[in-house]
Amino acid sequence: MTFIPSEIAVEARNIVKRFDGDVAVDGIDLSIPRGSIFGILGPNGAGKTTTLRMLLGIIDPDEGERFLLGSPDPISRAHKVGYLPEERGLYQSMKAFDAIAFMGALRGLPLALGRERGRQMMENHGLGDAADKQIRQLSKGMAQTVQLLGTIVHEPDLIILDEPFSGLDALNQGKLERLIRAQADKGVTVIFSTHVIAHAERLCEEIAIVAHGKIPFMGKVSTARDRLRPQVHLETRNLDGPWRSAIPADCQPLGHNWHFALPESGVEPLLRALIEGDAGIQSLSIERPGLHDAFVSIAGEAVAKKMEEDAAQDQAAEAA
Amino acid sequence: MRETIRASFVIARRDFTAIIFSKSFFIFLAGPLFPLIIAIAAGGLGKQVNQDIDRPIIGVALNANETAAIVAAREKLVANLGKNGVPELLQLNGVDPDDPDIASQLDKAVRPLTAILSGSLENPRLTGSEQDVRRWQGRMALLSETALSRPEPVEVEAQVVASTGSATKRNRLATAQGGQIILILLTMILAGMVLSNLVEEKTNKIIEILAAAIPMDAIFLGKLFAMLGMAIVGITVWATLGFVGLSLVSSGMPNLPPPAVGWPLFCVLMILYFSMAYLLLGSLFLGIGAMAATVREVQTLSMPVTMGQLLVFFLAAYSVTKLGEPVEWAAVLIPFSSPFAMIARAAQMDNLWQHGVALIWQAMFTLIIIRFSVMLFRRNVMKSGNSGAKKGFLARLRS
Numbered sequence: 001m002t003f004i005p006s007e008i009a010v011e012a013r014n015i016v017k018r019f020d021g022d023v024a025v026d027g028i029d030l031s032i033p034r035g036s037i038f039g040i041l042g043p044n045g046a047g048k049t050t051t052l053r054m055l056l057g058i059i060d061p062d063e064g065e066r067f068l069l070g071s072p073d074p075i076s077r078a079h080k081v082g083y084l085p086e087e088r089g090l091y092q093s094m095k096a097f098d099a100i101a102f103m104g105a106l107r108g109l110p111l112a113l114g115r116e117r118g119r120q121m122m123e124n125h126g127l128g129d130a131a132d133k134q135i136r137q138l139s140k141g142m143a144q145t146v147q148l149l150g151t152i153v154h155e156p157d158l159i160i161l162d163e164p165f166s167g168l169d170a171l172n173q174g175k176l177e178r179l180i181r182a183q184a185d186k187g188v189t190v191i192f193s194t195h196v197i198a199h200a201e202r203l204c205e206e207i208a209i210v211a212h213g214k215i216p217f218m219g220k221v222s223t224a225r226d227r228l229r230p231q232v233h234l235e236t237r238n239l240d241g242p243w244r245s246a247i248p249a250d251c252q253p254l255g256h257n258w259h260f261a262l263p264e265s266g267v268e269p270l271l272r273a274l275i276e277g278d279a280g281i282q283s284l285s286i287e288r289p290g291l292h293d294a295f296v297s298i299a300g301e302a303v304a305k306k307m308e309e310d311a312a313q314d315q316a317a318e319a320a
Numbered sequence: 321m322r323e324t325i326r327a328s329f330v331i332a333r334r335d336f337t338a339i340i341f342s343k344s345f346f347i348f349l350a351g352p353l354f355p356l357i358i359a360i361a362a363g364g365l366g367k368q369v370n371q372d373i374d375r376p377i378i379g380v381a382l383n384a385n386e387t388a389a390i391v392a393a394r395e396k397l398v399a400n401l402g403k404n405g406v407p408e409l410l411q412l413n414g415v416d417p418d419d420p421d422i423a424s425q426l427d428k429a430v431r432p433l434t435a436i437l438s439g440s441l442e443n444p445r446l447t448g449s450e451q452d453v454r455r456w457q458g459r460m461a462l463l464s465e466t467a468l469s470r471p472e473p474v475e476v477e478a479q480v481v482a483s484t485g486s487a488t489k490r491n492r493l494a495t496a497q498g499g500q501i502i503l504i505l506l507t508m509i510l511a512g513m514v515l516s517n518l519v520e521e522k523t524n525k526i527i528e529i530l531a532a533a534i535p536m537d538a539i540f541l542g543k544l545f546a547m548l549g550m551a552i553v554g555i556t557v558w559a560t561l562g563f564v565g566l567s568l569v570s571s572g573m574p575n576l577p578p579p580a581v582g583w584p585l586f587c588v589l590m591i592l593y594f595s596m597a598y599l600l601l602g603s604l605f606l607g608i609g610a611m612a613a614t615v616r617e618v619q620t621l622s623m624p625v626t627m628g629q630l631l632v633f634f635l636a637a638y639s640v641t642k643l644g645e646p647v648e649w650a651a652v653l654i655p656f657s658s659p660f661a662m663i664a665r666a667a668q669m670d671n672l673w674q675h676g677v678a679l680i681w682q683a684m685f686t687l688i689i690i691r692f693s694v695m696l697f698r699r700n701v702m703k704s705g706n707s708g709a710k711k712g713f714l715a716r717l718r719s
């Protein structure tokens with residue numbers, strides 16, 4: 001019998017999924033602690049959705065094991081899980097509050113209670129007037145909100161959101177971020193996939209980077225960023241002098257500006273050398289690398305570029 | 321199991337209310353107009369079965385010489401009138417031609433007799449039900465005249481009895497045929513609707529929410545039972561309207577020939593076998609329909625599926641007169657034709673245990689089909705990034 005520590009919400013061990021001989025997920029390991037906001041970061045086609053579907057029990061892995069809230073049978077934990085798929089959908093003829101109640105009922109919430117909560121939640125989100133409207137009568141944004149409320153109406157312990165920001169305008173993205181934080185504040189584990197680094201950087205404590213069906217990095221956001229040295233941006237009055245020995249030899253100035261990784265010896269020896277060597281410091285800043293830089297260094301330029309293209313496509317679709 | 325039943329109920333409730341409270345349900349209720357037309361068109365099949373049912377056999381209780389003469393006379397007449405024009409004759413050995421209790425021989429013969437010709441060729445007597453005697457009196461006179469080789473007419477005395485084994489058998493066959501046709505028509509118009517039942521979830525992209533929340537078996541079961549519930553509501557409405565209509569145009573319900581198991585049990589079995597026929601064909605259609613990605617694909621599939629249904633129905637209809645023969649056993653054992661064959665048995669045979677076995681057999685196959693459909697659906701349709709949906713129907717089946 002496999003032991004899964006109670007502080008782990010989701011565990012995957014070497015899970016593999018093939019479709020028609022093509023490997024979609026290639027031996028992924030995941031361990032997601034309870035109560036955290038966890039981001040799965042990668043471009044479209046990297047294997048994020050397939051991984052989430054396997055974790056949820058929608059499809060079974062060809063190899064490996066997965067545990068959802070301690071169980072190898074994810075569907076048996078469905079009443080404690082909320083799931084928002086990438087492809088949003090609701091029954092068009094259902095009334096909005098009924099759609100929320102139905103999604104709760106699927107996961108074991110009594111229908112009457114679901115209806116009551118559905119109305120209340122819509123009221124709280126400023127959609128009280130739309131509660132009795134059919135889904136087909138709602139705007140796209142309102143329908144997405146209804147589906148999101150349906151995902152959490154049964155007060156789950158774990159929420160899994162597949163590309164939740166995709167298709168949302170900036171206002172609704174902000175609302176969603178606040179909702180995710182509010183759920184995490186209540187102790188709920190939130191896992192979401194995204195191809196927008198900024199969302200992961202703002203929300204997540206931990207991330208997994210997915211590329212080509214594998215996970216080249218999993219851990220804290222700060223750990224990913226710490227893999228790169230801080231970047232020094234320096235402007236000097238002089239272009240030469242004894243202080244040059246403190247700057248990496250391959251660093252060339254752009255006018256009077258220098259950009260280089262902070263030497264391993266740290267800030268103090270660098271500052272001392274610049275001052276004592278009469279560099280004539282005009283400005284100096286030391287920047288910690290962002291998650292984007294870390295992503296590029298971990299997943300590679302090509303994957304990062306693909307992800308930027310996906311994000312741009314999303315924006316174009318939203319604008320359209 | 322408990323969770324599957326609970327989840328099935330959630331799905332069934334949603335589907336049932338969505339259908340019942342839709343405007344299109346009223347159009348559905350107008351549906352019996354179509355089966356009426358089909359029933360008229362299906363008269364050809366009924367006629368064939370009627371010919372099988374209506375194979376009259378006249379027992380002959382004459383002395384040896386006269387028996388030989390009437391058999392020879394029949395051969396002559398068959399050559400002129402054809403087989404259907406002259407009833408088959410069965411010689412009743414050891415029966416006194418003047419037996420006053422000749423009617424008792426009607427149910428004793430090795431084959432069910434329509435009537436018995438006794439007495440002599442000069443003064444023949446035909447014993448049977450009023451309807452049969454009236455029908456065959458003229459032919460028996462012609463046979464006697466031919467056997468005697470004389471032009472003077474022979475008068476056949478009529479001896480009418482209240483009921484005969486042959487009449488009972490024929491009545492039960494009529495009930496079997498009627499029950500089977502009702503079952504076939506109801507299944508045909510209702511089970512096909514299940515074919516498109518998962519398309520709404522797939523086109524509205526709800527299927528993933530359902531698949532992540534409840535066992536896939538529960539989705540299939542819930543949908544099947546919702547449609548069954550809707551079908552039963554429809555049948556109840558139609559039956560009530562039919563009853564009211566009959567009451568208005570006539571003095572009440574027609575005096576239908578009773579089935580072997582009796583009317584109350586026959587009605588219960590009709591409901592049970594309809595449910596099983598519906599669940600069996602419905603689970604198959606749901607599985608096939610689940611593999612289709614678009615409404616167009618479902619429309620394309622509906623024709624071969626309807627033809628498949630017809631094959632099953634023809635097998636069951638053909639076997640109704642072949643009780644106990646291999647073809648009838650095949651219809652009983654093949655799960656899809658089993659409910660139709662069994663309702664025909666209920667009309668003709670009074671032993672009940674066979675219905676219990678048949679219902680278990682049919683229920684077992686329903687579950688097997690659902691499991692198999694779910695397995696195919698999970699393997700071929702629930703793929704990431706719509707890769708499953710982008711493939712053609714056959715490619716999805718093959719993969």
